[in-house]
Amino acid sequence: MPQATAYHHGDLRAACLRAARELLEEDGSAALSMRAVARRAGVSPTAPYRHFPEREALVSAVAAEGYRELAEHLLAAHPSPATPNELAAVAVAYVRFALDHPALFRAMFAEPCDPGNEERAAATEAIAAYVRDLVRRAFPGADPDALWTAVWALVHGLAFLHLDGKLDASAHEAVADQVRTAVLAMLAAAPVS
Amino acid sequence: MPQATAYHHGDLRAACLRAARELLEEDGSAALSMRAVARRAGVSPTAPYRHFPEREALVSAVAAEGYRELAEHLLAAHPSPATPNELAAVAVAYVRFALDHPALFRAMFAEPCDPGNEERAAATEAIAAYVRDLVRRAFPGADPDALWTAVWALVHGLAFLHLDGKLDASAHEAVADQVRTAVLAMLAAAPVS
DNA sequence: GGAGAATGTAAGCAGTGCACACATGGAAGG
DNA sequence: CCTTCCATGTGTGCACTGCTTACATTCTCC
Numbered sequence: 001m002p003q004a005t006a007y008h009h010g011d012l013r014a015a016c017l018r019a020a021r022e023l024l025e026e027d028g029s030a031a032l033s034m035r036a037v038a039r040r041a042g043v044s045p046t047a048p049y050r051h052f053p054e055r056e057a058l059v060s061a062v063a064a065e066g067y068r069e070l071a072e073h074l075l076a077a078h079p080s081p082a083t084p085n086e087l088a089a090v091a092v093a094y095v096r097f098a099l100d101h102p103a104l105f106r107a108m109f110a111e112p113c114d115p116g117n118e119e120r121a122a123a124t125e126a127i128a129a130y131v132r133d134l135v136r137r138a139f140p141g142a143d144p145d146a147l148w149t150a151v152w153a154l155v156h157g158l159a160f161l162h163l164d165g166k167l168d169a170s171a172h173e174a175v176a177d178q179v180r181t182a183v184l185a186m187l188a189a190a191p192v193s
Numbered sequence: 194m195p196q197a198t199a200y201h202h203g204d205l206r207a208a209c210l211r212a213a214r215e216l217l218e219e220d221g222s223a224a225l226s227m228r229a230v231a232r233r234a235g236v237s238p239t240a241p242y243r244h245f246p247e248r249e250a251l252v253s254a255v256a257a258e259g260y261r262e263l264a265e266h267l268l269a270a271h272p273s274p275a276t277p278n279e280l281a282a283v284a285v286a287y288v289r290f291a292l293d294h295p296a297l298f299r300a301m302f303a304e305p306c307d308p309g310n311e312e313r314a315a316a317t318e319a320i321a322a323y324v325r326d327l328v329r330r331a332f333p334g335a336d337p338d339a340l341w342t343a344v345w346a347l348v349h350g351l352a353f354l355h356l357d358g359k360l361d362a363s364a365h366e367a368v369a370d371q372v373r374t375a376v377l378a379m380l381a382a383a384p385v386s
Numbered sequence: 387g388g389a390g391a392a393t394g395t396a397a398g399c400a401g402t403g404c405a406c407a408c409a410t411g412g413a414a415g416g
Numbered sequence: 417c418c419t420t421c422c423a424t425g426t427g428t429g430c431a432c433t434g435c436t437t438a439c440a441t442t443c444t445c446c
Contacts, residue, residue, distance in 0.1 A: 007394060007441055029305055034434065044395050046435080051393090055434065084384045109357050110303045112222060124359065138384050146378035149351070149360060153375065154343060157350025164302050166317065167342060182346065185339035187384050191277045191331050200410050200425060227403065237426050239404075244424090248403065388446090395440065402433065409426065416419080 013051040015041040020062045024103035032059060032107065060117045063108040066101070067123030070108070073097050074130060082137040088183040090134070091155045092176045098159035099169055105159070128152070154186060206244040208234040213255050217296035225252060225300065253310045256301040259294070260316030263301070266290050267323060275330040281376040283327070284348045285369045291352035292362055298352070321345070347379060 004010030019040035020032055034055050035045045052058040077093030078086050098105040113120060128148070135148040158179050162169040169175050197203030212233035213225055227248050228238045245251040270286030271279050291298040306313060321341070328341040351372050355362040362368050 003443075005442070008392090008443080009394075012393080031433095033432085035432080045433095046396085047394060049435075082385065087384075106303070109353065109359070110299070113358060139382050140385065142382055143374075143378055146374045147382060149354075149371065150347060150375035150379035150382075153350030153354055154347045154379065155350070156354060157346030157348070158342070160302065160353055161342075161346055161349060165306060166302070178342065181336075181339045182343035185336055186343035186347065186379065187382060189332050189335055189340060189343075189380060191280075191380050192275060192333065196412075198411070201412080201423090202425075205424080224402095226401085228401080238402095239406095239427080240425055242404075390444090390446105392443075393441080395438105397436105397438085399436080400434095402431100404430090406429085407427085410424085412421105412423090414419105414421085416417100 009041070009043060009047075012041065012043060012047060015043075016048045016051060016058065017061060017065065020058060021065070021104070024062070024107065025101065028102040030103075032062075032103070034058065056112065057117075059107050059111050060113060060120050062104070063111070063113065064117070064119040064123045066104045066108045067120070067127060069101075070094070070097050071123070071126045071130060074127070080137065081134050084138070084184055084187045087134065087138055087151070087187070088180040091158065091183045092179050094155045095159045095162055095175060095179050096172075098163050099175065102163055105163065109156075109160075154183065158182060202234070202236060202240075205234065205236060205240060208236075209241045209244060209251065210254060210258065213251060214258070214297070217255070217300065218294065221295040223296075225255075225296070227251065249305065250310075252300050252304050253306060253313050255297070256304070256306065257310070257312040257316045259297045259301045260313070260320060263287070263290050264316070264319045264323060267320070273330065274327050277331070277377055277380045280327065280331055280344070280380070281373040284351065284376045285372050287348045288352045288355055288368060288372050289365075291356050292368065295356055298356065302349075302353075347376065351375060 009015060016037050019037045023030075023032060023036055023040060032055075034048055034052075037058065038045045038048050041048070048058065052061065074090055074093055074097075077090050081087050081090050131152045132144060132148045135142070135151055136144050139147055158167075161167045162175060167178065202208060209230050212230045216223075216225060216229055216233060225248075227241055227245075230251065231238045231241050234241070241251065245254070267283055267286055267290075270283050274280050274283050324345045325337060325341045328335070328344055329337050332340055351360075354360045355368060360371065
């Protein structure tokens with residue numbers, strides 16, 4: 001780790017990531033700008049390019065952090081959900097994370113990602129693994145490969161529809177109820193044959 | 194309708210919408226730029242502002258068009274789906290629309306929308322109504338209010354996960370199979386009580 | 387202590403959204 | 417017919433963006 005002086009920052013990479021997170025949390029709608037990050041870190045506009053070759057690289061790094069936090073958040077909601085009610089609780093946690101960190105969540109999913117970013121791929125995989133385990137426990141009879149995608153998609157779709165204003169997301173408790181109800185209804189759905 | 198001259202375009206509004214659509218189809222990843230639209234329409238950079246007070250208004254208008262096309266596309270896939278297989282076919286059509294028009298689909302959902310735009314609200318409502326009817330037919334026993342959101346979210350989530358590269362979307366037929374399988378697995382899911 | 391790599395700065399280019407003042411010409415009223 | 421008004425176009429300019437290139441400073445290692 002280099003030392004901090006008037007000229008050399010010391011740990012600009014971490015400072016950029018922190019600044020980026022702060023900016024995303026402060027303005028959930030504005031796009032993340034490289035120059036704004038530099039300003040917040042108290043450094044020249046082009047300094048961040050020493051640590052992130054392009055904007056996308058910074059966004060990918062922030063997104064990877066977001067994936068880790070989302071995984072923790074889901075684990076905190078329930079470490080090993082196995083029943084419909086527990087699954088619904090995790091779904092509520094997923095949607096709440098998206099609504100509480102809209103810009104971060106968009107950076108994680110909507111921004112173009114370089115598939116080569118290993119940190120990011122690993123972080124995504126952690127979430128996928130959590131969902132796969134959940135599905136194996138909750139649906140012992142089903143094909144886990146087919147079902148875990150469906151479960152993730154259901155929850156992810158609810159998150160984005162709320163985030164993008166297609167479903168009413170104004171009241172916290174109402175959103176939670178809505179998500180719970182939707183998930184339980186889907187699990188109980190008995191189609192006509 | 195004003196007349197077309199060397200100075201006055203004639204129907205710049207429609208020309209802007211057409212140009213915007215072309216740009217979105219040509220480069221599915223680039224953001225839509227007001228100036229690029231103006232260039233394509235053969236007009237000065239600020240001329241489109243006479244018809245769209247801001248960028249968001251143009252995007253909203255294009256998005257509304259997209260909603261109408263998506264609705265048609267779903268109707269073409271099946272006018273009145275009622276069985277799991279028919280529902281799965283509609284799901285495949287939804288995801289395919291997203292993958293065939295990635296930039297348009299993003300404009301429809303990911304871009305900030307002004308909730309006041311009536312054209313856009315009406316177009317969204319058409320899709321919601323289609324899904325609601327579908328659910329009523331396919332799941333006569335269920336609570337339609339709870340379930341239609343879940344069905345939309347499931348399909349919408351599959352679309353975005355594929356669009357954002359979280360699920361492999363490289364081969365057309367593989368995507369279709371994957372979506373069909375996921376939807377059918379979800380409908381057949383029998384959770385542990 | 388000197389060389390070279392790492393990490394910062396400064397200046398500049400092309401692109402963007404948008405506000406403003408100005409130009410053009412079609413349509414309505416005298 | 418001719419003026420006047422106004423919708424619709426142009427031109428200019430500002431603040432911002434990502435990113436490149438050249439230069440400055442300092443850390444590290446021999």
